[in-house]
Amino acid sequence: MKKIIFALATTAAVLGFSAQASAQEKAKVCFVYVGSKTDGGWTQAHDIGRQELETALADKIETQFLENVPEGPDAERAIERLARSGCGLIFTTSFGFMDQTVKVAAKFPDVKFEHATGYKAAPNVATYNSRFYEGRYISGQIAGKMSTKGVAGYIASFPIPEVVQGINAFLLGARSVNPDFKIKVVWANTWFDPGKEADAAKALIDQGVDILTQHTDTTAPMQVAAERGIKAFGQASDMIKAGPETQLTAIVDTWAPYYIKRTQAFLDGKWETTSSWDGLKDGILTMAPYTNMPDDVKAMAEETQKKIESGELKPFTGPINKQDGTEWLAAGVSSDDGTLLGMNFYVEGVDDKLPQ
């Protein structure tokens, strides 16, 4: 056994070195994924961005990635390994990599880091995010029109600002067309567990929701919705294949333009730490085709999308009360980004206790 382990270790080391050797002339851009690159959702969207980046700048860079990296201490080792192996620019693509990214970045001042969806920056750590909630507002509006019972099920992952924004935006969207709309929230406490996500979907449907939306990464909830004959929204990638007659639309993350822009800046020596938060108008976020709905609902969704893109409509604009009934935003006032990025409260009407 010792021999075998040694043999494996040597092979791995040789492979590692050869990879490094061929990387000498080209800059290396690396990615850390929380899930598998073919999860059909979040990580796949990042990987498509990576592939497009590689095609766009094929003669100047090469890319490398680590998938299925658990959030927490293991992530630190993974990020450090990439930094050590000669990556010049590292994208860490999950909220739970935030502290680890900042920690490793402090050890490697010459390496540039980009952390997705977090809020901690450093001289060599930039953050980038997408205004997913704009898409969720549109989904909410569609749900408000499409649900006959007026109750949607929401499969959430972890109580972080990005997810809370999504729940609030969805409810505000739904209530803009149906003031009595309700949502039931189930926290799966995981980003990626098809079985558990399916169980959550079944639980919600058994309790009477007739429309489903998810903030977890696999297509399992979409599949359950299809099986039970209700409608659902896709997350992060277009999930139409999992539910051709089920998906109403999906919030599709389109990271490639950002990855190309930032890598180009890095190559030109013009990279600096920024905090980017783009939305529908910038194309970092697109909506999958509006399907399986009547034409008037589709027209409404397209109209709302246009208004959000033009800046005419901001989902978080008062009057909005917090869950306890106290005023958050007065009529006509829009929320500032700081509050949204740290969002840790529900708006009025969400029928759930936010885990703290």
Add this chain to the structure above:
Amino acid sequence: MSIVEAILLTIITASTPLVLAALGELVTERSGVLNLGVEGMMIMGAVCAFAATQMSGSPYIGILAGIASGALFSLLFGFLTLTLVANQVATGLALTILGLGVSGMIGEGFVGMSGIKLQPIAIPLLSDLPYIGSLLFRQDIIFYLSIALVVGVNWFLFKSRAGLRLRSVGDSHASAHALGINVIRTRYLAVMFGGACAGLAGAQLSLVYTPQWVENMSAGRGWIALALVVFASWRPWRLVAGGYLFGAVSISQLHAQAFGIGIPSQVLSALPYLATVVVLILISHNRRTTLINTPASLGKPFVPDR
């Protein structure tokens, strides 16, 4: 369908893979071999079952492929630990890591395909019984197999001569060897049975639970199965109780959340683990019977010449 029935059905689907994988590991451990590769064998079963189903169009071929791949994959573990006498803990961990990697490679072409769901088989007469009929007798074949296997394993281990031999190998391989029992062969068979069960559990994941292939889709269920074996103190029926309790609490907490009972979701998510551990410790708390049930040679390598 009433809500209670709906909940129970979901519980059965969620618990079956745990019970199956744990049952296989129980037999393996009863023979004195600790195989920590359950997760790896399970995911291999899941991917091979899915691939075979897609290619043949029949989920039953898929089930066979799942069982066969789990058993074959466990042979690798058997060869390393039984023939080459490698460390069982390290080899088991390696098997898990290898399984997760290899399954990802095999499954690459199958990602995003919509699966073929294994259809339930209604058992005549029994399926018409009120309440339990639709619950227990309108299930898929993997569920029926899991129950049959529990009954069979229980009978085999405690009522049959071969089972007695297997347990004696697990308790004291030196004495068993002296009595003329082929320790290595017994252990090979036990390891392969464990692999086959884990493979079947994997097939359940990709054909029944969520009929699709996603990398890593076992998501730690192999580890839960491993823990169940220990907490059930190597007794098949306790293991069933533990597996179903785990499933029941997991599903109930989701319903509790959807219902809005206002308990923090982190607490609810931890409940299945807590409840299962506490209950199984309570049923197995008698130290003496626990000692009797623990295979004394568990994890110890055996070299016939010595």
